[in-house]
Amino acid sequence: MRMYTIALAGNPNTGKSTLFNTLTGLRQHTGNWAGKTVLTAAGEFVHHDVTYRVIDLPGTYSLYSNSADEEVARDYIIFEQPDVTVVVVDATSLERNLNLALQVLEMTNRVVLCVNLMDEAKRLGVHVDVTRIRQKLGVPTVAISARNRTGIDELLEQVEKVASGKIIPQPVTISYSAEIEQKIKELEPHILRLLGTRFPPRWIALRLLDGDEKLLASLKAHLDTVAAPGLKEVVPHEQISCH
Numbered sequence: 613m614r615m616y617t618i619a620l621a622g623n624p625n626t627g628k629s630t631l632f633n634t635l636t637g638l639r640q641h642t643g644n645w646a647g648k649t650v651l652t653a654a655g656e657f658v659h660h661d662v663t664y665r666v667i668d669l670p671g672t673y674s675l676y677s678n679s680a681d682e683e684v685a686r687d688y689i690i691f692e693q694p695d696v697t698v699v700v701v702d703a704t705s706l707e708r709n710l711n712l713a714l715q716v717l718e719m720t721n722r723v724v725l726c727v728n729l730m731d732e733a734k735r736l737g738v739h740v741d742v743t744r745i746r747q748k749l750g751v752p753t754v755a756i757s758a759r760n761r762t763g764i765d766e767l768l769e770q771v772e773k774v775a776s777g778k779i780i781p782q783p784v785t786i787s788y789s790a791e792i793e794q795k796i797k798e799l800e801p802h803i804l805r806l807l808g809t810r811f812p813p814r815w816i817a818l819r820l821l822d823g824d825e826k827l828l829a830s831l832k833a834h835l836d837t838v839a840a841p842g843l844k845e846v847v848p849h850e851q852i853s854c855h
Contacts (some may be wrong), residue, residue, distance in 0.1 A: 615663040616775040619688060621708050621716055622700035624671035628727040631700060631758040632668040640666075642787050650684045650689070664775075667694065675715045675827035686827075688810060689719050691762045695764050695775040698767070700726045703755070705732035710752045713749070716784040718815045722771045731757040751781040788818075795821055807835075 622628040627815040632640070634654025643652050652758040669688055670681035677683055689697055699716050701709035706727075716723055729738055746753035752770040756763030787793065799817040807816065819827045 613658075615665060616695040616771075617665045617667065617692070617693075618667055618771060618775075619694040619697045620700060621669050621672060621689065621697055621712065621788050623673055623702070623705075623712055625708060625806075626671070626700045626702045627758045628671060628700040629668055631698075631726065631728065631756070632666060634758050634761060635664075635766065636666055643832055650680050652684075658751045660772065661849075662772065664771070668714045668801045672712065674712060676822070677718070677824050681735060683826060683830070686719075687830050689716065690815075691830070693720070694722070695722055696722050698724050698726050698771065700728050703727050703729045704738055706734055706745075707714060708742065714784075717749065717751065718786060718818065719812060721751070721783050722774055722784065724767070724774055724780060725749060725751055725753040725754060726767055730757050730763070731760055732753045734766050748784065750783045752779060776793075785814075792821065 620628050620632055630734040632653060632655065635657050637657070639657060640653060640655030642654075650670055655668075657664055657666070667688065669685040671813060672679070672682045672685050675682055675689070677686070688694070694760060697714045697716055697717050697720055701713060713723075713725055725743070725745065727742060730740065733740055742753050742755045742757060754763055754767045754770055756767055758764075772780070774781065790794070796817045800813045801821060803811075803813040803816050803820075806811070816827075
């Protein structure tokens with residue numbers, strides 16, 4: 613039987629853990645991430661004769677190195693490279709929630725955007741144009757209510773298509789200032805030379821420009837080669853904040 617891994621990412625209070633429980637039921641366990649005090653939850657379910665392993669990442673507002681939760685979520689997506697990352701957003705707070713979604717899209721194209729709490733949005737008179745969001749972001753987008761179990765079948769259909777390669781999302785590229793774009797262009801060849809195509813060079817360049825020392829430490833810890841230390845040499849002396 614085939615098996616795919618799904619990571620659930622999202623801000624706190626988006627109903628992400630409710631979705632995790634809806635998908636996995638009692639087939640789940642919790643523990644701590646290696647070397648961290650951050651809790652981890654993992655579970656499994658079977659859909660159309662395919663087994664899915666689900667990792668409920670810590671709820672975070674960003675994927676920078678501002679907290680242990682953020683580091684855990686970021687490191688899992690970039691190093692473990694799940695088959696699909698489902699980004700759960702709150703239909704009543706899209707403007708705030710999409711910030712994290714855009715950060716994930718810079719890290720991987722294997723994304724499904726899950727617009728949760730649609731029942732609450734309806735109650736508040738909030739209309740969400742899922743089709744427009746999908747067109748703007750370039751990834752499959754599904755409206756659900758995890759607690760009412762509505763939209764789950766459509767979500768799983770899109771997850772299966774991305775996991776199996778039937779759909780290859782083409783996420784929007786976030787444009788930065790001309791100065792930052794020029795520095796990204798200068799860094800990318802060095803990153804490709806040192807790391808190959810294992811990690812997204814544009815995202816690595818952005819983190820280096822941000823002076824993300826904790827990411828460098830994580831890279832060193834996860835690489836089998838000695839390439840990571842060389843990354844420091846290609847970073848300009850003056851970092852530019854890309855936040």
